[in-house]
Amino acid sequence: MSDPVFRKLEIVGTSAVSIEDAIARGVAAVATGEAVDWFEVLETRGAVRDGKVHQYQVVLKVGVRVKA
Amino acid sequence: MSDPVFRKLEIVGTSAVSIEDAIARGVAAVATGEAVDWFEVLETRGAVRDGKVHQYQVVLKVGVRVKA
């Protein structure tokens, strides 16, 4: 049908490697159960240990289709 | 009970007709499964084709009661 409805879920993906990897892990965790169409980055933050970035934490909105 | 708890869901309703129609479609899609009490418009946007508005896309927060 021509008037779809979407839901936006808020997710925090994390990674020790990069911002892109944290996004990918957050998106993948939602995509196991739902049809993900797009993401938006809300916040980028992370944990530090011994003066080094230990974990990137990226807060995402993820758009999923709920009605075709 | 006198201290209810609500959840707020984020929804994108779409319509070729009007902003009000996009809101109605977003609200209705949630209301098939949950008791919707109110909505809040977060963003109004849309798709354009041949110089005309082809689809309104309204991002909504929708409030549903989770505990009476």
Add this chain to the structure above:
Amino acid sequence: MSDPVFRKLEIVGTSAVSIEDAIARGVAAVATGEAVDWFEVLETRGAVRDGKVHQYQVVLKVGVRVKA
């Protein structure tokens, strides 16, 4: 005089019909007592009953002239 001063009042107009009608009712309620020059929409929200929009609630800033 050439340096007017304005006041901005915050109003919530409501309507069962449309967003434009809620704006009109909010503006009209102020305009019975003051000279309204402009409005700005701050928020658009509403009440839902039985899965349908029951009332649009539009929060407005309304500009009124206090000194010519």
Add this chain to the structure above:
Amino acid sequence: MSDPVFRKLEIVGTSAVSIEDAIARGVAAVATGEAVDWFEVLETRGAVRDGKVHQYQVVLKVGVRVKA
């Protein structure tokens, strides 16, 4: 090509009729010269005369494709 670039222009469309009409007029004014893909509403405001809405003024971001 698979990595398009877009420009976003900021436009104010106006109308005496409705918010949707103001959006349409803003979009159409850009679309005479450029390929418009989408719009986003930034602000809705308007002029008041004799206690009535005289003109809706809708501030839009309009997305146009600059490189295919």
Add this chain to the structure above:
Amino acid sequence: MSDPVFRKLEIVGTSAVSIEDAIARGVAAVATGEAVDWFEVLETRGAVRDGKVHQYQVVLKVGVRVKA
């Protein structure tokens, strides 16, 4: 595993007693079904009756772990 994913739910907790009690009730309503790690206060508002605060309404983001 070392790259957890979290979801953030938006909740409105209410209480006649205090802001802290409204937070506790919102958190507890989620925690019956999910492992809550943290909360963030987005808005504090409330209902007034006879010139007195009748109910605090605290809008919260609540973080829950979805993948260890």
Add this chain to the structure above:
Amino acid sequence: MSDPVFRKLEIVGTSAVSIEDAIARGVAAVATGEAVDWFEVLETRGAVRDGKVHQYQVVLKVGVRVKA
């Protein structure tokens, strides 16, 4: 009537005791002259003396009914 109009007033309530007490004092000061329906907290701040909180200052929007 079914389309009420509200005004929102901005108030700063203060208290040496607690945030809730500052809200109550702000709301009560408006409620001596007008029918207050709800409040929204905009900012929480305060004065410090000798390293201790001397006064909480809570900036509120207070909603009052102007037309039934």
Add this chain to the structure above:
Amino acid sequence: MSDPVFRKLEIVGTSAVSIEDAIARGVAAVATGEAVDWFEVLETRGAVRDGKVHQYQVVLKVGVRVKA
């Protein structure tokens, strides 16, 4: 008494001369009727004619004491 209450009014002061002069005119217009304690600048804008600034328009919040 030791727990004062303040109201914040929103004012637009205008001047052909400078930003400071527009603030002064906005503050003065309120101060003819109320005890003004402080101001906060929300927006600075203005009108242009023949490529020159014709009028500064400064939107202010003005704090007035309503209860000692």
Add this chain to the structure above:
Amino acid sequence: MSDPVFRKLEIVGTSAVSIEDAIARGVAAVATGEAVDWFEVLETRGAVRDGKVHQYQVVLKVGVRVKA
């Protein structure tokens, strides 16, 4: 015609003299080619040299008429 369309351009005006002068220079640079109606200040910043303000940098939105 009664439904004009405007474009808003983002400009950074700079000056060693004052904030007002930086606004004037930004507005004037646009006004050589277009009919400027109004400006809005988005940001005020500047460069410092030897502990003194060396240059004011004012980020402006400038409104120009694109269709009468």
Add this chain to the structure above:
Amino acid sequence: MSDPVFRKLEIVGTSAVSIEDAIARGVAAVATGEAVDWFEVLETRGAVRDGKVHQYQVVLKVGVRVKA
């Protein structure tokens, strides 16, 4: 002298007891070394354990006088 200068420090105070106690601990930690004049609450958040609030975390701006 009549033109004081202040610095604003950003602090996170924590407490298991209440929001007010978290503010007090944040303010007190700064006040051992500097003359604190005021605080502003930026964020209120906290940790949850076993479905209960375990720790309030209040992010504050704290104003200290650097030049009389």
Add this chain to the structure above:
Amino acid sequence: MSDPVFRKLEIVGTSAVSIEDAIARGVAAVATGEAVDWFEVLETRGAVRDGKVHQYQVVLKVGVRVKA
């Protein structure tokens, strides 16, 4: 001359590879015609296909010199 004026353009750069690559492509598309001095990231978002990030979309402000 010592008081330059800049324009800020809003661009969306896209890439299948990384956030940095999307920035580079957006900047390069402007730089073919204008002297770009700096960029600012406004939003990072993207398209998802089959549970994987298919395209990064980075919204940029790009600063270009219009008067030396």
Add this chain to the structure above:
Amino acid sequence: MSDPVFRKLEIVGTSAVSIEDAIARGVAAVATGEAVDWFEVLETRGAVRDGKVHQYQVVLKVGVRVKA
């Protein structure tokens, strides 16, 4: 070295004379101890006495170089 690091300090400069003078005093107070590169205005506010502006208070971010 080619990858400098900066710190941003938050300062409130005050003046009875003008906004520019309040900025200058805030910047100068930091510049006695550190190498200031730039400032950004966050808020402009002030105290009022007898209906006149008594003191401008300008909240600034000030950028200082911490590693060449």
Add this chain to the structure above:
Amino acid sequence: MSDPVFRKLEIVGTSAVSIEDAIARGVAAVATGEAVDWFEVLETRGAVRDGKVHQYQVVLKVGVRVKA
């Protein structure tokens, strides 16, 4: 003790290589003198030369523990 206090410092890390490298350099510059626990990205921007990104500039809040 169980109620720690943190300070948040604002830092700009720069790098010619990537956003992640700019974060690492900003964090490392603080961590030579203080125990850094976490970071939050506030802004991502950069310098452009000859149509290419010459330097990423990432504005960070960095959280350091001031009282155990």
